[in-house]
Amino acid sequence: MTWDKTTRRRLSREQGTIFKDWGGRIPIALIYPNTYYIGMSNLGFQTIYGLLNSYDNIICERVFWEGGSGPKKSLESEHPLEDFAVLAFSISYELDYFNVVEILKSSTIPLFAAERNDSHPLVIAGGPCIIANPEPLAPFFDCLAIGEGEAILPSMLEVLSEGIQGKRDELLRALASYPGVYVPRLHDGKPVSRQWVRNIDDFATTSVILTPETELGGIYLMEVARGCRWGCRFCLAGYLFRPFRFRSLDSLQAQAETGLKYGKRLGLLGAAISDHPELDELVNRLRHMGAEISVSSLRIRPLSRAVLRGLAESGMKTVSLAPEAGSERLRHLINKGVSDKDIFEAIDDIAAQGLRQLKLYFMIGLPTETDEDVDDIIKLTLALKRRIERARSRLTLTISPFVPKAGTPFQWLPMTSAEILSHRLATLKNSLEPNGIEIKSDSIGWSMVQGVLSRGDRRLAQALSRMDGKSLSSWRRALAECSLDAHYYVNREIPFDERLPWSNLDSGVELGYLERELGKAHLGEETAPCQLAECQECGVC
Ligand code: SF4
Structure with a gap:
């Protein structure tokens, strides 16, 4: 394996990186849709990396958005996104939605979930933005984790281990039957309940990898x-x-x-x-x-x-x-x-x-x-x-x-x-x-x-998909092409009796x-x- 110069430097400066053999394991790309410098200070991202890798039958490698339109690769082994069985996005900020789209577009994997088939990786997401209101991104994802990863991942991984090689529809139906798993395409209107860990002592939430190349370096x-x-x-x-x-x-x-x-x-x-x-x-x-x-x-x-x-x-x-x-x-x-x-x-x-x-x-x-x-x-x-x-x-x-x-x-x-x-x-x-x-x-x-x-609501996914680079002018153009008005979303008081886009979820x-x-x-x-x-x-x- 030959790593590029930046990857080699990063890996050499890290402590705690997990390297595993791909043989016989389900490969999951854990994607932070922003730079390495920002992502590596995110404790939620680090926790999920450690948690996924704690399963013997899983190999989890990190992917970051670093700008540029070229194909994204995992840090640990430089595999392209297409090689993974699952792409798992960890999303903390709304403005990173643009990078989510860019990352998917940089691959040969179709952007919209409805256009993907059994041969494509399963594309999932979690994180604070997803728990609050995933609707603008919902059409891009096969399923979404509504709640804390420690509470949802164990049962999700069990289903994945059994069904990742099988028919995608069957896998999605099985996933949708678990608490806290939201499958936008199969949603029946019953709010998905947020899941949380009762006793946080049951799971360590600490740095897994230390690196000087991040905001909270070392x-x-x-x-x-x-x-x-x-x-x-x-x-x-x-x-x-x-x-x-x-x-x-x-x-x-x-x-x-x-x-x-x-x-x-x-x-x-x-x-x-x-x-x-x-x-x-x-x-x-x-x-x-x-x-x-x-x-x-x-x-x-x-x-x-x-x-x-x-x-x-x-x-x-x-x-x-x-x-x-x-x-x-x-x-x-x-x-x-x-x-x-x-x-x-x-x-x-x-x-x-x-x-x-x-x-x-x-x-x-x-x-x-x-x-x-x-x-x-x-x-x-x-x-x-x-x-x-x-x-x-x-x-x-x-x-x-x-x-x-x-x-x-x-x-x-x-x-x-x-x-x-x-x-x-x-x-x-x-x-x-x-x-x-x-x-x-x-x-x-x-x-x-x-x-x-x-x-926002699901209609915004079309605008996100039409972005041509991340700029305010491109965003305004994309909204206009989709006949969407920013003022409708931001400058309006929503009446209590109006159905909210995120009412598919129940925060508790x-x-x-x-x-x-x-x-x-x-x-x-x-x-x-x-x-x-x-x-x-x-x-x-
Ligand atoms: S509820 Fe208030 S005190 Fe608590 S985290 Fe939010 S801003 Fe801070």
Whole structure:
């Protein structure tokens, strides 16, 4: 086997790569529809790679989208996509849908599932976007995993092992009979129930491969908790990964022992790790084991001083917090659960620990936002800057437009127009950059595309299939060719009685609960965080 130069370099710098013999095994290509650099920091992708390869009769190899239209090959053995029995996509971001299409088009495998036959690989997908609303991609896939891979893959693999050589229709019928497996072509209208792991201690969710060539390079990633208790009304993680679950201290310690064989650095991941009831003790134990720890982001409340101290002692320089909105009014509306006072206290604690770089995440275009709310972002940021300057810390802001997501209470709401978003972003930049505050922002144009795809329906697959390169002009042209209007998808409030494209799926959260949450948002009422198993309000537990 001869690998190209980049592949050879990548493989030589990796630790933990799994090489298996193809003989007698079902070959599965696990595809991340973005670059190696981004994909290798995705813990979900790494987990599925480890899980699939834990089966003796399966060989799983990775494929990444790296731009260019040439045929894609697996990293481990450079086999082309056509050689695999199964192509399994792991999809985390709507804007990667374009790369999904490009990857399939770069092969000789027909793009649409209906055009494939028994000789083609089975094309499947999972990941957060698929769990929320797979409809814009549904015509490309034979089947979709609605839920957490650890909960669905074991039964799926059993069916695949028996039926992959047989008739495709029979295989699809067998797959469709399992919970959490959505076969768009055979769907009978009964919502497919999202599946999740009851006890996350039953499965390790850690880095399998370490490489310096990725965003979180050289860090052994460990999932501390899954889901989130807080239920911010715009947030996918807060709804589609319910209920909130956390790992036991002992299992985390055992994972850390494995991680420390690779190096000193451990990355603690989870949407709300601060809610782990024994986080202080975990950090103490890891520090005693000699680990340097880092975290993806922290909630403003609760924010533990012991954890901040552990991070500072580990040499971590940057802390990320997400106030999301400048005004308390909007933070009530989105159910953020933090006051101005909480933010100031958090900033003081961070500065006191000597953490010198603070990243703040805000959204613009939140429901009912006015220019005054944007002024409040400016006032809050400047007040925080004055506070942290005393400790010689630096502040950067990341601004993202609000994009309504399927499965959340804000799923019915429109996006703010691109003109208003651009105006508000310019206001923030003009007011804050001259004060030495660096601002990073998502593209307004691409955020609108994200909005179309996040609440989109099956008709969008035709537009995706007609893309000629990934550009806004090509997207507009493709929509026009399919007589589709972006405003219909993004700038429209969807009535409660309209059938939603993603109603083929049942996330477990009752529709009535989402409606009530939206009603409370409009009244500015907050909902208390889930009380773990005792709550039972949304229907999941
Ligand atoms: S705190 Fe809010 S924004 Fe963060 S993960 Fe939980 S629900 Fe989402």
